Amino acid sequence: MSDRVYPKDAGWKDMAAGGVIPQAGNAVEYKTGGWRTFRPVRNNEKCINCLQCWIYCPDDAIICEEQTIKGKPYDLDHCKGCGICANICPAKCIEMKVDTECEN
């Protein structure tokens, strides 16, 4: 976790000109999972572990350990439900389901 550059109550006058992000890696502090309407649900039986979804996920929300994602959960604090993983998946094994209808 990076140190926060701006205090939480910072206003627009406190921000760097042009909205420059002065510190790399601070996106982890913003839980984009709250934006989600749809949630990716993977069929691990059909997954061929090509890792295309892991490469393309813009939020690093696909957990990969020991070179596999099969059976691993999504990072739902950061998955915003964009559906890129489902769209890119060559095995078509990711279904986007209504988040509120999914079990946690």
Ligand code: SF4
């Ligand atoms: S829906 Fe989007 S944010 Fe969520 S895991 Fe797939 S690519 Fe990542």
Ligand code: SF4
């Ligand atoms: S893109 Fe599809 S087949 Fe490839 S690792 Fe992801 S879920 Fe599995």
